[in-house]
Amino acid sequence: MLTSIKSIQRGFLEVLFPKVCVICGLSLSKSEEFICPNCIKNRFEIANPDKKQVSSDTLLPENIVLQHALWNFDKGGFLQDLLHSLKYHRLTGVGVDMGVALGHSLKKNPFFEYKDETLLVPVPLHPKKKRMRGYNQARSIAKGVEKSTGIPLCSKTDVIRIKNTKTQTGFSLEKRRENIDQAFSVKNSITFENKTCIVIDDVFTTGATAFELAETLQKAGANKIMIATVAQA
Numbered sequence: 001m002l003t004s005i006k007s008i009q010r011g012f013l014e015v016l017f018p019k020v021c022v023i024c025g026l027s028l029s030k031s032e033e034f035i036c037p038n039c040i041k042n043r044f045e046i047a048n049p050d051k052k053q054v055s056s057d058t059l060l061p062e063n064i065v066l067q068h069a070l071w072n073f074d075k076g077g078f079l080q081d082l083l084h085s086l087k088y089h090r091l092t093g094v095g096v097d098m099g100v101a102l103g104h105s106l107k108k109n110p111f112f113e114y115k116d117e118t119l120l121v122p123v124p125l126h127p128k129k130k131r132m133r134g135y136n137q138a139r140s141i142a143k144g145v146e147k148s149t150g151i152p153l154c155s156k157t158d159v160i161r162i163k164n165t166k167t168q169t170g171f172s173l174e175k176r177r178e179n180i181d182q183a184f185s186v187k188n189s190i191t192f193e194n195k196t197c198i199v200i201d202d203v204f205t206t207g208a209t210a211f212e213l214a215e216t217l218q219k220a221g222a223n224k225i226m227i228a229t230v231a232q233a
């Protein structure tokens with residue numbers, strides 16, 4: 001009963017406020033949530049058009065077999081706006097849409113190999129930040145990657161953030177590493193033992209956060225780590 005009332009309400013809302021793309025304002029079809037296919041395909045600059053193993057110019061630590069970003073960060077542009085809305089204005093559905101696109105592009109990278117023993121690991125937020133924001137934007141993106149790749153997502157408590165770090169913006173690489181050192185903790189090593197883990201985040205900058213999480217997962221027994229992000233700065 002409740003479900004039917006909800007769907008009637010949704011029907012009314014769609015008549016009153018038809019769903020439109022958050023970027024270009026064109027109306028969306030039923031299956032599209034927030035961003036239209038044209039914007040997903042053509043609006044942003046592809047970060048890794050040659051499908052390389054490392055899409056940035058960062059040197060990867062030994063245990064990381066792939067670093068893949070979907071789009072190049074555009075300071076002052078649409079992508080920055082979108083990522084900001086995802087982070088601070090509860091537009092979690094945008095995160096899922098971007099995650100779906102990230103998953104599709106990941107599958108096209110020849111260095112991406114998916115076996116049964118693979119898990120998606122969104123970079124966890126410290127509980128204090130999570131309480132303030134209400135959600136973890138990396139988890140919304142990971143939900144989209146799960147949708148388009150079928151790879152399962154680890155649970156919210158499998159790996160947590162125990163250090164409430166200051167914002168990394170403006171920090172040197174050394175300062176970032178020091179800031180993020182020992183920031184994560186794995187609840188039960190069995191979850192990650194002999195698994196391939198795909199670390200998911202919104203933006204890849206110096207890699208300090210993703211590398212620290214990768215190290216934590218590797219210490220818990222993960223055998224391979226990949227990093228997948230919506231943007232790279």
Ligand SMILES: [Zn+2]
Binds near residue numbers: 035037
């Ligand atoms: Zn659009």
